[in-house]
Amino acid sequence: MSKNLRINKNNFIDQTTRISFKFNGQKLFGYKGDTLASALLANNIHLVGRSFKYHRPRGIMTCGSEEPNAIVQIGNDPSLTDPNVRATEIELYEGLDASSQNCWPSVNFDIGGINNFLSPLLPAGFYYKTFMWPASFWEKYEYFIRHSAGLGKAPTKSDPDIYDHQYSHCDVLVVGGGISGIISAKLSAEKGLDTILIDDKSFLGGSTIYQENECYKINSINSNKWLANEIESLKNYPNLIIKNRTSLAAFHGYNYLLARESLTDHLSVNERKGKVRQRLWKIRAKKVIIASGSIERPLIFSNNDRPGIILSSSIKKYIDYYGVKTGENISLFTNNDSAYETAISLYKSGVKVNVIVDIRKNSESLIVKKALELGLKVLWESTVVDTQGYKRIKSFEVMKLSDDGNNVVGDRSKYNCDCLGISGGWTPMVHLFTQSGGKLKFRNDDNAFIPDENKTPSNQISVGSCNGEFKLNEIVVNTIENLKSFLSLSNSCYDEIKIICPDEKSKRNIWLLPSDKPIGKTKPFLDFQNDSTAKDVKLALREGFKSIEHVKRYTTTGMGTDQGKLSNMHALGIIADTTGTNMGELGTTTFRPPYTPLTFGAIVGRNVGEFFDHTRKTAIHNWHVKNKAEFENVGQWKRPWYFPKNGENMHQAVQRESKAARDSSGILDASTLGKIDIQGSDASEFLNRIYTNAWSKLEIGKCRYGLMLNEDGMVYDDGVTTRLGENHYIMTTTTGGAANVLSKLEDYLQTEWPELDVYLTTVTDQYSTISICGPNSKKILAKIVPGLDLSDNNFPHMSFKNTKISNVNCRIMRISFTGEHSYEINIQSNYAEDVWIKCMEAGKEFNLTPYGTETMHLLRAEKGFIITGQDTDGTLTPSDLQMDWIIGKKKFDFIGKRSLYRSDTIREDRKQLVGLLTEDPKEIFEEGAQLVENINKKPIEMLGHVTSSYFSPNLNKSIALAVVKSGKKLKGKKLIVPMENKNINVTITDTVFYDKENKRLNA
Amino acid sequence: MFIINCPYCGERDQTEFSCGGEAHIERPKQPTELSDDQWAEYLFMRKNIKGVQFERWNHAHGCRKWFNMVRDTSNDKIQAVYKMGEKPPIK
């Protein structure tokens, strides 16, 4: 089986550097410059996988990114293995270990192959039709489908490779390094424009660079030599950047493009260490030149999918570029001239093509004449009707076409072969053009969709064969002419160019080639990766599907990882033929990015692990870490959650912290609360408009709690605002709401009330906040600021003082979120840790206990204080929260006021905040649990849910807050909280559980 | 992804901006005088059309200024940007 099909003359492959690799466990050799596909073909291996649905043996079919079959898994390391890699694109490296996908247990013996014999039972829409009933069977179906679908296996461990993102701005981006791309890059660079040329291959020159043929001459030398000189000359331009192995993934509006550069994928594993694997380029180009080329179409006839059936141009590339014969008995099947170029290339390398089957009546073109002069045998006006051979094509059968091409006539004649090249003409690669918003037009002459120059977004141009130009002279001359106007060039270095090339005159296209058998008895494959046939498309049309988008989804044509690069045109053609429509009117399916699959690594770049999101830490963070705090994420902030001591669990720590805060003293880092500095002569009026309560009469030096609504009347945020001066306030917001509140306030100021003289500045990071609470808080503060009169008279609840701690200015507010006598010290953040430590020292004799967010939540729940975002969810009005006292009813207006008496907001059966006490005081339920009245009446009516639930150590019982329909009227009512294994009986109560008279504030 | 010409900063990438929905919807001066329907019209009803649309945008990761923009939603062409309070330069 192992045969060497390498020829010895070759310019592109380094035959002195042998590379060993493995395929399906078998040790093989290739050369530097090979792709995995070319190395496999050199070893006479065509069979690389099984098809998706019928598990038919499939072989390498192309030499590029359009490859539908040769999709392999690279490596088996659980963190490095790479699925769904195209063997035609991956460059061979020492130690490459590839294996077939989609076959089990092996590519040569595949159990799913039984589907092939069942194929009459697997028509279009098979999955939709079969796996529908009964719903409870879905789990079983899913296992079966996943097992037999068997695409590549994802790595199971995290990816250790490094990926990068880079922004780039340029005057001109040229996509594609074929002949038109090279000419474009040179013209752009010659004009002095900052130019980037990208190409997905390791070499430049596209398909021209290995076109060693006297029929193609530019300035009297062979086109490949001429192009090699041009590529060499690009080195002279410092303003030109060339990026090889870089494939364009997406072309977005305003010339924003994403390209993936592969930096180490072609290196041996040892050479990769420490290097960036792939870089995602984010390119903003003033002008874009698309030179993405074209791909060859297959031909659609029965059993056109056997290993050994390869696109004709790919056979040419394998022999001319890689020096690999794709077989020893090759025949070709074509509808155009390009197969004859392949025949000539093969002849020069010592492979005489057995026969060329051509559906045309004849061709007068120079290239065909050359082929005939070499003695090649052509079967004109004929078609292949069938092929034989299971794991490799062995023979094919030919019949004569009728004059109109709709039928076959005469008898079958059989030809042996081990490789059949097929050529169905060329499809311009318009994916990037359409991604950018360009619209296509249909050219009847050669059945191609090409860019419509009148519907091309500005500052871009398509050149070369992606623009529908296929003849060498057209490609070169039109590229130069179009670029002269696109880049505003008066003349160019190519003005004297002379081109000789053959002219193809005879054209014939048949989307689905006729057979002597009814279509039901044939297997003409359209989409090789997804295993859909021309039969399936016709069936879909019979079943009533009309839109190409629907046919595509129903038959899965074009839905594979190749996005139907080979199949879309034929699917459209067959639909048009069957329904009697013009293809131009059918339109194409939508091409979506990425053009070729991207790795997740390239997409996320360095934004992994701790770089995934910003982490905000308070100025006192290090102290918390040293003192073994457990942290909780609050937005981007890391907040101490609780401070466990001596092996305490969370519950034990929180119970201790909560008790200490009320028995003596507690200390909390409240620095994450949002702080907005508000100044200006209209500051009071501004607060009047954004808060529900009145602000004008607040004395300087006093604090007030405010509730902020959305315009729809729902509670949005809350916090204490302090009047620092006549025209100066400082507002606190919730931790999570800080940024949004600032944006909202700015929005109103800039757009609705620009006449107000108000300035907003966020000072959240500039000031840290240390909160000390508890009956001993006053004594502790007295030790820290001995000069300050802390008497209730001088410094009452809801007031503030400017003072100094060790000569550093600070503001101390006497405000309380716990219901205890408490103070908040606001100080410049760089002094915060020192002051915190001072507080800890001063508080030692009073058992000053640091507590985290959990204890804070518990203490405020004992007092029935809400947390916006926990007890509220954007559907509760102040009245729903039983906070009618905070509505300034006499105020003319404030944000959300009008909404408070809409018919919906005044409903009495809205969900309203209430307290809950459990029958058994030890029973704690889960937050989010539902509240019901009657569990026997089905369906059970849900009356509300628990928003906050804790065990209170200070009350020695379970307490909770909940929202309940008509809750305000239900005080004393008994309800049920049904849990997984029991029902908990509860009573609706007041929301305040502890110190209802607020005596402790002044204790 | 657009390039937006902030009236205060000049051309910047779209990622620096956030969109604030339909422009030129003025908050009623006397909400209390409005019926539920009239208030609901202001509060909830917004256009979302294919074609030329007037939008509010904020240079959120830049100067933080709000401004107005005329954009054709069918092709994302930005036809004008202008400051808050200014009349739209096109109809």
Ligand SMILES: [Zn+2]
């Ligand atoms: Zn700006």
